[in-house]
Amino acid sequence: MVAADMPRKPSNILYSVNEKLPLGTLVILAIQHASLALLFLVYPLVAAAEAGLxxxxxxxxxxxxxxxMALATLIECLPRAGAGLLLIQIPNMAHLPLAVQSMAAGGPALYAGMSLIAAVSQLTLSRFMGALRAVFPPEICGVAVTMLGVALAEPALRRVFNLAAESGGAALDLRYPLVSLVSLVIIILLAIFSRGLLRLFAVAIGAGVGWGLAAYVGVAPAPAETFSTLPYVDLPKLGLPGISFFSWALVPAAILTGIISAVDMLGTVVSMQRMDDADWRRADLAQAGRAIRANTVADMGAAVTGGFASASSSAAIGVAFATGTTAWRVGVVAGAIMLLATFSPRLIGALTIIPAPVIGAILIYAAAFLIVAGMELILSRRLSDRRIFTVGLAVLTGLAVAILPELVHATPDWMQPILESPLSVSTGVAIALNLFFRIGIRQEASRPVVPGDNPFVATTEFLERQGDLWGARRDVIAAAIPVVAEAVEMLLDTGVAEKGVEMRARFDETNFDVSLLYEGEAIAIPTHRPAPEDLLGDAQAVARFVGYMLSKRADRLVLGKEGERQILTLRFEH
Known part of the structure; x- marks a missing residue:
């Protein structure tokens, strides 16, 4: 990748996606990510317990x-094999309802079959990423990222206040929120006010202090009786449970689980793209497609060998933000560490006893970052009434299923796995409303400007109205208005367009084009700056001067002809 193609690094990022880190820093950061990923083994453990395995x-x-999970992390992070982003994989929470239902109905073989169907659903969706650009404009991606944070809030707060266990109406145990608060404050203070190694290891330091405090106040979980019997080193044991598809009632849930997983992956990819590029404009859906395909390959391997599916970690995004490091090399080393962990049952057992309030603090940090990052994406575009309602109704729908679980429980059993995810509900509603509200909006609009009109007022009113309708970026419209207004003014005032100008705007998510149509002398684009005296010459000399000036203001200037009228198109990259 040449320097000109490199994204501009944000000021809060210490090591961006392609930068190399000192070896010691690289290893410690990778251990942070790997440890956090292994903590989420609670999802498959819960599924196994519920199914009675x-x-x-x-x-x-x-x-x-x-x-x-480790192999998927390696593939995802490598630039040519996967997305080339810091995408740490964890057990996929969206698979939890499917795993419980299928393993209870038909054991590991049925879950293997349903996992394969879900993986094929993901793979199918990834083949249409290029065609989905209109379906996933930044405000829709922003809704997905925001609801990723909202979805993390519930498991985070349950761990913070120890609500996961049956309390029987017991009084709140203040030791749990105390541990979470201390861990969270340390992470935030180090992430914001420190530099160098302290910031890089903010999460590890905060978790370590929190773990020590939890042990001191007596809320750290005790190791299970079988913990001491686990070997330090042993060969990993895989199996072949077989594959069953006999339960057709679970097939719709499997397909929808795959779609939900793909949307979740899209949200994490967009979050990492946005974090690593100060000039981020729109989602790189080709990169998102590679990420989904890499995840799909790993899920298929896990299904065949009796494993639980994985997905990119939202919590890891918060860790990347806290440490200021988005380098893909960290993910590669983290994947290797996770792979090595399979040879140490004792190590995996130790990770499963990290205090719940410490995990809650890390999840709160990640949730806060994702919510704000999503809001920033939403507000990066001009929002018309249609888009305001699209975003608002989508977020409210997601919040409804998050804060009113009884609504979900009142629906048929096959719908509940879908509706239990605020992310999938809000993103689905946002996509549907976005497509619905596009009805009646033309992708091309025009307005005449005649001598005597104020070019700046006419241009501002026209482009701002169309920018709102189309949801164009605010900075692109702001940059286009003075250039187009100046072009119209020069065409009218110099007499090149004596009968007036027709402004014609067009938007396609990639470019914002404004064409000026007029009857008169064709504009020329000279290679050298014309002399100011040309403005006193004939019409051709004036037209050359106008063409030169405009060619320096827009991203691209295209000349053409429509019947008897000349066309001057100013292109602004979006």
Whole structure:
């Protein structure tokens, strides 16, 4: 990649996506990410417990999950194999309802079959990423990123206030929020006010202090009785549970789980793209497609060997923001560490006893970042009434299922896995409303400007109205208005367009084009700056001067002809 193609690094990022890190820093950051990813093994453990799996089947589920989670992380982070972004994989929470239902109905073999169907759904969607650009404009991506944060809030707060266990109406135990608060404050203070190694290891330091405090106040979980019997080093055990598709009732849930996973992946990819590029404009859907395909390959491998599916971690995005590091090399080393962890049952067992309030603090940090990052994406575009309602109604719908779970429980069983995810609900509503509200909006509009009109007022009113309708970026419209107004003014005042100008605007998510149509002398674009005296010459000399000036103001100037009228098109990259 040449220097000109490199994204501009934001001021809060210490090591951007393609930068190299000192070896010691690289390893410690990778350990942070790998440790956090392995903590989420609670999802497959919960699924195994709910389905009543045997110890051997549970061991096979966990081991396969870690292996393919690690391999997926390696593939995702490598630039040519995957997305080339810091995308750390964790067990996929969206698979939890599907895993519980399918393993309870038909054991690991049925879950393997449903996982394969979900993976194929993801893979199918990734083949149409280029055609989905109009479906996923930045404000829709912003809704997805915001609701990623909202979705993290519930499991985070449950851990902070110890609400995961059955309390039976017992009084709140203030030791749990105390541990979370101390951990969170340390992470935030180090992430904001420190520099160098302290900032890089903010999450690890905060988690370490929180763990120590949890042990001191007596809320750190005790190791299970079998912990001491786990070997330090052992070969990972995989199996082949077989594949079953006999439960057609679960097929719709499997397909929708795959779609939800793809949307979740899109949200994390957009978040990383936005974090790593100070001049971010729009989602790179080709890169998102590579990320989804890499995840799909790993999920298929996990399904065949009896494992639990994985997905990119939202919490890891918060860690990347806290440490100011988005380098893909960190992810590669983290994947290698996770792979090595499968050879140490004792290490995996130790990670499962990290205090819940410490995990809650890390999740709160990640949720806060994602919510604000999503809002920033939403507000990067001009919002018409249609788009305001699209975003507002989508967010409210997602919040409704998050704060009113009884609404979800009142729906049919096959719908509940879909509606339990605020991310999938709000993103689905946003996509549907975006497509609906596009009805009646033309992608091309025009307005005449005649001698005597104020070119600046006419241009401002026209372009701002169309920018609102089309949801164009604010800075692009702001940059286009003075250039187009100056072009119209020069064409009218110099007499090149004696009968007036027709402004014609067009928007296609990639370019914002404004064409000026007029009857008169064709504009020329000279290679050298004309002399100011040319303004006193004939019409051709004046036209050359106008062409030269405009060619320096727009991203591209295109000349053409429509019947008897000349066309001068000013292109602004979007």
């Amino acid at each position: 045997s110890f051997e089947d549970t061991q096979m589920l966990i081991t396969s999950c870690i292996i393919f």
